[in-house]
Amino acid sequence: CIGSMGPAWAADPLPSWNDGKAKQAIVSFVTRTTGEGSPDFVPPEQRIATFDNDGTLWAEKPIYTQLLYAIDKVKEMAPRHPEWKQKEPFTSIIEGDTKKALEGGKPALMQLIAATHTGISGEEFHDSVRQWLSTARHPETNKPYTEMIYQPMLELLNYLRANGYKTFIVSGGGIDFLRAFAESTYGIPPEQVVGSSLKAWYEVRDGKPVIVKLPEVNLIDDKAGKPVGIYQHIGRRPVFASGNSDGDFEMLQWTTAGSGPRFGLLLHHTDDQREWAYDRESHVGRLDKALKAASKEGWTVVDMHDDWKVIFPWGDR
Amino acid sequence: CIGSMGPAWAADPLPSWNDGKAKQAIVSFVTRTTGEGSPDFVPPEQRIATFDNDGTLWAEKPIYTQLLYAIDKVKEMAPRHPEWKQKEPFTSIIEGDTKKALEGGKPALMQLIAATHTGISGEEFHDSVRQWLSTARHPETNKPYTEMIYQPMLELLNYLRANGYKTFIVSGGGIDFLRAFAESTYGIPPEQVVGSSLKAWYEVRDGKPVIVKLPEVNLIDDKAGKPVGIYQHIGRRPVFASGNSDGDFEMLQWTTAGSGPRFGLLLHHTDDQREWAYDRESHVGRLDKALKAASKEGWTVVDMHDDWKVIFPWGDR
Ligand SMILES: [Ca+2]
Numbered sequence A, B: 001c002i003g004s005m006g007p008a009w010a011a012d013p014l015p016s017w018n019d020g021k022a023k024q025a026i027v028s029f030v031t032r033t034t035g036e037g038s039p040d041f042v043p044p045e046q047r048i049a050t051f052d053n054d055g056t057l058w059a060e061k062p063i064y065t066q067l068l069y070a071i072d073k074v075k076e077m078a079p080r081h082p083e084w085k086q087k088e089p090f091t092s093i094i095e096g097d098t099k100k101a102l103e104g105g106k107p108a109l110m111q112l113i114a115a116t117h118t119g120i121s122g123e124e125f126h127d128s129v130r131q132w133l134s135t136a137r138h139p140e141t142n143k144p145y146t147e148m149i150y151q152p153m154l155e156l157l158n159y160l161r162a163n164g165y166k167t168f169i170v171s172g173g174g175i176d177f178l179r180a181f182a183e184s185t186y187g188i189p190p191e192q193v194v195g196s197s198l199k200a201w202y203e204v205r206d207g208k209p210v211i212v213k214l215p216e217v218n219l220i221d222d223k224a225g226k227p228v229g230i231y232q233h234i235g236r237r238p239v240f241a242s243g244n245s246d247g248d249f250e251m252l253q254w255t256t257a258g259s260g261p262r263f264g265l266l267l268h269h270t271d272d273q274r275e276w277a278y279d280r281e282s283h284v285g286r287l288d289k290a291l292k293a294a295s296k297e298g299w300t301v302v303d304m305h306d307d308w309k310v311i312f313p314w315g316d317r
């Protein structure tokens, strides 16, 4: 195939990327692993590429989008739950004090998830997320969340797919939340989405079979859980993995420790003007250990400020 | 695309199927759901087809292949486990009395699985299964187990795929066992295999990252567990589902209860000469409830004796 060899006269597959080391490393890797006769050739069925979502495919500031969904749902459901007026973290959410609500840590978060993500059917949840995404707006840009996505990463997804790579999301976020928009937003079908999950149950309700989401954790697809999620869902080690935080350390480690050509991509948020700049000190998307390890592990660090011509499909923040 | 409309002059996509009601129903369904402009057209991304494995894609008599693997492994491991000489179900296995070993029911089975499927890495298990499959032979036909597959079902898989369907295995068998041969045997890649699973853990062993299989059940992908496994792995209701036992009842029920065109296929083992004949009374692949429901549910029952010209790729038993 002519296109996959990327001859000089072909259209640039990554037009939003500046011509620096990161872009060169990506193009070199794709060319080497897909060119017939290349010593680094990877058979098509092994071309698995995994992408973290929050902070890698879309923005995660000021706070994770899924959490904003849960907060809005709590407010919407509050009139039917008078008991929430005296029950944290709900009381603080209803009073608009998200910070206080989240002081309860993981147990508080799990209560929010249980209240807003469970007891309903998979299809009801899916519809609810899609409905919310169609009206909710980012607090700083006033854009729909599905437009807070990174144009250069969309190009990378397309470039990999055009070269026979199968692209997967591997996110710490909820798998069902992701599946509600991944196909229309990224062209990634539900069966190629891996994420944190709750247990589920099958039953016939009023003569209609449904999957019911249960308030019990099935998998936390973060840190060491990412290789486990990949193993369970994909059943094969990726050759390309990308992330932006310490939650991706093990996924990149496991991916790039495999034999043959491997690619680890670490996206560093360095542009406080056009997006946000954060790493070691951030509560959301903390990047410390993985950044320190990148050079030794041979991972490619993408500097958002230097490597990207534009950030969002509609321009910059 | 010319081929997908199946004009009269095109080669028969299902040459091992007799021209009866079952074949006609399959061809009609595929034609209706893939023809541009057809009122029953199903968009390509929704063309999900699921297949049970034991007794649907390959033979399950006299007993499940995965169990035979576990038995052989116990015998192979026995010299390193002198304590097994006085510990059921291992004692009976070592003494060659499988029937007695299995009298312990599910706890005995779980002990066999724990002993032979866990504590090792995912890659070690994969290699062990492939090694075993390359030498083990079916006790009655003396064929490799990967040749105890149904030629008409291979044709059906190919026919569906040629028409834009994505084919998945959804089996009560172990997901990692299935993934060791599904790609080379059926052309189904690991990421399209759903099965029963154990928990797993990620760790760095001697500087090398590995996935370790743990002796704790993650999902029993059988009966009501099949729709749950489909929901977790595929995230979308199939439009085509096929099975051969009561373990497939809920998968077929959930699939065919969806709106729009749906296909439920139930394979009935009716040929004691060329394969095996069994249903209500069988311990392996018991088929009772699903067979009774087939007519009311609109499922297509495939009669192996009447509908199949040949059974195995190499001929008949
Ligand atoms: Ca992230």
Ligand SMILES: [Ca+2]
Pocket: B052, B053, B054, B055, B056, B243, B244, B245, B247, B285
């Ligand atoms: Ca079966």
